Amino acid sequence: MAEKRKIKITDISNPNLQPLVEVAPTNTIELPPPYDKLEDLPGFKKLSEATRQSVDDSLDGVVAIGVPKPKTPEEEQELVEKFISGLIKLFSKENNWTFLQPLVLTMEHCAKCQTCSEECPIFEASGYEEIYRPTYRAEILRRLYFKYVKPGSPLLKKFQVGDIDLNWTLISRLVELAYRCTICRRCAQACPIGIDNGLITHELRKLFSQEMGIAAKEIHDKGTVQHLLVGSSTGMTPEVVKDNVSFIDEDLSERLGIKVESKWDIEGADYLVLHNAGEFLSWPENPAAFAILLDAAGIKWTYSSELLGYDGVNYGVWYDDFQFSRIAMRHFEIAKKLGVKGIIMGECGHESKSMAIIAERIFGNEIKTINTMSLIEHIVFSGKIKFDPERNNFPVTLHDPCNIVRLMGIVQPQRRVLRFLAPKFREMEPHGVENYCCGGGSGFAVMTPYNFLDWRIHISGRKKFKQILDAFKDEPPGPEVPKYVCAPCSNCKGQIRDILDYYGAKEKSGIYYGGLVELVVNAMADLKEPFIDFSMM
Amino acid sequence: MELIHLAFYLGLIIFLVIVFAKAIKIATAPVHLRWELYPVAHEKGKAHYGGSYLEEFEWWTKPLQKNLLGEVWTMFQEIVFLKGVWEHNRSLWFGSAPFHYALYLYVVFTILTLLSLIFGLTPTIEGFSNHSIIKFLNVLLWISSIFGIIGAIVLFLKRIFDSNLKLYSNASHYFNILLIGALYVTSFIWLLSSENTIQEIFGFYLGVFSFSQIPSLPIVGYIHFYLLSFFLFYLPFTHMTHFFMKYFTYHKVRWDDEPNLPGSKFRKKLMEQLNFPVQWSAPHIGADGTKTWLIIASSPLPTKEKKNG
Numbered sequence: 001m002a003e004k005r006k007i008k009i010t011d012i013s014n015p016n017l018q019p020l021v022e023v024a025p026t027n028t029i030e031l032p033p034p035y036d037k038l039e040d041l042p043g044f045k046k047l048s049e050a051t052r053q054s055v056d057d058s059l060d061g062v063v064a065i066g067v068p069k070p071k072t073p074e075e076e077q078e079l080v081e082k083f084i085s086g087l088i089k090l091f092s093k094e095n096n097w098t099f100l101q102p103l104v105l106t107m108e109h110c111a112k113c114q115t116c117s118e119e120c121p122i123f124e125a126s127g128y129e130e131i132y133r134p135t136y137r138a139e140i141l142r143r144l145y146f147k148y149v150k151p152g153s154p155l156l157k158k159f160q161v162g163d164i165d166l167n168w169t170l171i172s173r174l175v176e177l178a179y180r181c182t183i184c185r186r187c188a189q190a191c192p193i194g195i196d197n198g199l200i201t202h203e204l205r206k207l208f209s210q211e212m213g214i215a216a217k218e219i220h221d222k223g224t225v226q227h228l229l230v231g232s233s234t235g236m237t238p239e240v241v242k243d244n245v246s247f248i249d250e251d252l253s254e255r256l257g258i259k260v261e262s263k264w265d266i267e268g269a270d271y272l273v274l275h276n277a278g279e280f281l282s283w284p285e286n287p288a289a290f291a292i293l294l295d296a297a298g299i300k301w302t303y304s305s306e307l308l309g310y311d312g313v314n315y316g317v318w319y320d321d322f323q324f325s326r327i328a329m330r331h332f333e334i335a336k337k338l339g340v341k342g343i344i345m346g347e348c349g350h351e352s353k354s355m356a357i358i359a360e361r362i363f364g365n366e367i368k369t370i371n372t373m374s375l376i377e378h379i380v381f382s383g384k385i386k387f388d389p390e391r392n393n394f395p396v397t398l399h400d401p402c403n404i405v406r407l408m409g410i411v412q413p414q415r416r417v418l419r420f421l422a423p424k425f426r427e428m429e430p431h432g433v434e435n436y437c438c439g440g441g442s443g444f445a446v447m448t449p450y451n452f453l454d455w456r457i458h459i460s461g462r463k464k465f466k467q468i469l470d471a472f473k474d475e476p477p478g479p480e481v482p483k484y485v486c487a488p489c490s491n492c493k494g495q496i497r498d499i500l501d502y503y504g505a506k507e508k509s510g511i512y513y514g515g516l517v518e519l520v521v522n523a524m525a526d527l528k529e530p531f532i533d534f535s536m537m
Numbered sequence: 538m539e540l541i542h543l544a545f546y547l548g549l550i551i552f553l554v555i556v557f558a559k560a561i562k563i564a565t566a567p568v569h570l571r572w573e574l575y576p577v578a579h580e581k582g583k584a585h586y587g588g589s590y591l592e593e594f595e596w597w598t599k600p601l602q603k604n605l606l607g608e609v610w611t612m613f614q615e616i617v618f619l620k621g622v623w624e625h626n627r628s629l630w631f632g633s634a635p636f637h638y639a640l641y642l643y644v645v646f647t648i649l650t651l652l653s654l655i656f657g658l659t660p661t662i663e664g665f666s667n668h669s670i671i672k673f674l675n676v677l678l679w680i681s682s683i684f685g686i687i688g689a690i691v692l693f694l695k696r697i698f699d700s701n702l703k704l705y706s707n708a709s710h711y712f713n714i715l716l717i718g719a720l721y722v723t724s725f726i727w728l729l730s731s732e733n734t735i736q737e738i739f740g741f742y743l744g745v746f747s748f749s750q751i752p753s754l755p756i757v758g759y760i761h762f763y764l765l766s767f768f769l770f771y772l773p774f775t776h777m778t779h780f781f782m783k784y785f786t787y788h789k790v791r792w793d794d795e796p797n798l799p800g801s802k803f804r805k806k807l808m809e810q811l812n813f814p815v816q817w818s819a820p821h822i823g824a825d826g827t828k829t830w831l832i833i834a835s836s837p838l839p840t841k842e843k844k845n846g
């Protein structure tokens with residue numbers, strides 16, 4: 001590999017560096033055979049000249065957002081001014097009370113000790129590319145904050161934090177850089193002072209979205225906007241989702257020889273079940289397994305066919321407080337209207353965190369939120385259902401979704417279930433609150449524009465793939481033994497699917513993935529046919 | 538009144554006022570949304586693996602149990618052992634630990650000095666160097682000075698030669714280390730060059746706190762106290778205020794898992810915040826500078842966005 005160009009913080013605004021750094025797959029995180037040969041893999045997709053002319057790829061040659069290039073110097077100047085006005089709002093209590101306190105603490109008290117750096121899987125997987133260091137992006141925002149927001153003598157501020165030139169080059173690169181971090185907050189966990197560089201990513205994305213209208217298309221246009229207008233970020237309207245679900249019910253009822261029945265708008269139900277609607281399209285067995293389990297446990301539940309009532313995602317949590325609040329508010333209103341006691345949140349990490357923690361602080365907990373992990377544990381150990389763990393007699397490992405584990409502290413319920421129902425369960429290392437992100441966090445799992453998919457496989461997802469392979473290292477390496485990665489989160493599943501597909505890990509090593517509830521239903525002794533059918537996965 | 542009196546008063550007053558003002562400002566900042574990070578040290582019976590009360594099915598039907606000792610123990614390990622740096626940045630620990638220990642010891646030394654003055658436990662005149670309290674303070678200052686010099690040298694060299702640190706080190710980082718290092722160098726030289734360093738320090742504090750004449754100090758003693766005065770003056774304006782801001786980063790952010798139950802203390806404040814007017818300019822927000830958070834969150838998307846969507 002070519003010697004890396006040493007960059008300086010201020011290089012971010014240097015338009016002559018095109019790109020600022022050249023990112024390519026690296027072997028810093030070594031994978032075991034047969035995945036160890038980088039040269040066997042296609043590198044990052046080359047962008048066409050036309051694409052490069054129209055959108056900015058000057059950060060690292062990768063494009064996640066595709067910020068259009070301004071056409072005139074006036075346009076450029078206007079964008080710079082807009083950025084400054086957004087920066088000021090980001091630090092005002094009226095506009096950003098939601099995160100002002102942690103943001104200011106992070107801006108003003110970092111000791112630049114780099115204790116956090118080694119903890120970032122992206123920084124590591126990139127071969128320690130400076131721009132991906134957790135503190136790099138924070139340092140840029142810090143210098144801008146000192147220069148444009150914080151009162152005081154300019155000379156003193158330069159002495160304190162250094163200087164930076166603000167121009168369109170910096171802004172367009174910073175937009176992309178805000179989408180090179182999964183907000184897994186592993187770095188924050190390591191910081192002895194309590195500084196949170198993951199939060200910086202979140203706040204930068206907010207500045208770009210809330211002031212400049214710049215965000216990832218998959219998260220904004222196709223995400224929250226579509227969710228609010230059509231009812232789901234998948235684009236499914238209520239009619240379409242009902243059709244799809246009844247088809248899934250029929251199909252599974254036929255295959256399993258039991259009645260799988262989804263319920264819609266049931267008055268008097270105790271709980272509204274809110275899945276990530278992506279499950280209905282990509283992993284229909286997951287909601288079906290839920291339906292079977294909830295019925296077997298005698299829980300009175302329903303889906304809602306109101307707009308937004310059947311899609312629990314809230315992409316706003318990754319980039320925009322207002323889109324977030326709009327969606328969260330609708331979810332609670334729908335539950336209230338249905339008269340249910342609470343919402344059962346599906347196996348979706350960001351949905352769970354959004355509703356149970358973040359929105360709860362705004363809207364209170366009048367409508368209770370039940371997280372899947374504790375619910376499944378409750379059902380499994382309630383004694384209402386007979387289980388035969390031998391039905392899960394294949395190697396199983398558990399991925400800890402950051403949102404559920406590091407950011408909500410739900411660690412043990414899923415483990416107690418797996419220890420009981422999966423005789424060949426083994427942990428990844430490290431696990432629990434020290435887990436590594438799947439690489440698809442903060443919206444990445446639904447983002448595939450330009451060559452961004454290559455980046456999230458090779459860079460943000462590499463550590464997780466290594467962990468998965470290591471977890472099964474004592475098993476026969478080939479596909480003869482199916483191995484199951486239990487990933488109780490829709491977004492993590494999306495990312496793990498993309499990684500496994502990219503490397504052909506199902507064909508080469510027999511690695512499959514799915515949720516937790518499928519394993520639970522698979523172990524239900526009364527089911528005539530196994531619920532999990534590896535040949536169909 | 539000598540110049541050193543004025544310098545010291547100024548340093549001390551600025552230190553106290555700014556630290557107090559900063560603490561009040563951050564403590565009264567708006568209630569933020571939950572953003573905790575596990576392990577949360579007060580989770581009873583669960584903190585050791587990073588668990589939370591959310592693990593309990595229908596957690597709201599059970600009493601929320603906080604183990605404040607857990608917080609104290611975690612903070613203790615962080616402050617006394619610099620646990621985070623030890624675990625995640627071992628090579629830096631060997632500079633950071635002596636540097637911090639020196640500061641702790643210096644603070645302890647100063648507090649004990651003041652206490653013994655207040656309670657009249659020690660003679661302040663020369664010739665009592667065998668007095669046990671003086672001997673003890675002497676040892677404290679020796680260790681503090683030596684640790685401080687070692688820590689400052691290691692940190693300074695690391696900032697120059699370790700490329701991880703160098704890129705992020707500004708003029709102020711080098712200056713801070715040099716300033717603190719100089720404090721220890723002067724106390725070290727003072728200890729080396731005088732038999733009565735502790736008594737001279739007593740004399741200084743007695744003088745400044747009783748607004749009276751300070752018995753003459755050796756030159757190095759004056760330099761030491763000018764440096765200390767400047768340090769007190771300067772510290773509140775630097776990132777080194779993390780020595781007390783850490784309380785907020787941990788207790789008010791990282792460990793803030795307070796649910797929004799009816800009657801909770803922040804509900805009222807939150808309601809006020811939801812009525813803050815919003816000025817963000819992106820069209821999908823639909824703000825006009827008068828509409829509040831709550832109104833925006835309860836309104837449908839503005840028409841323009843609908844067309845785009």
Ligand code: SF4
Binds near residue numbers: 110191192195197
């Ligand atoms: S964020 Fe924390 S760990 Fe990282 S450089 Fe700053 S103070 Fe050190």
Ligand code: SF4
Binds near residue numbers: 184
């Ligand atoms: S939040 Fe995660 S991905 Fe982002 S900088 Fe920190 S460790 Fe890296």
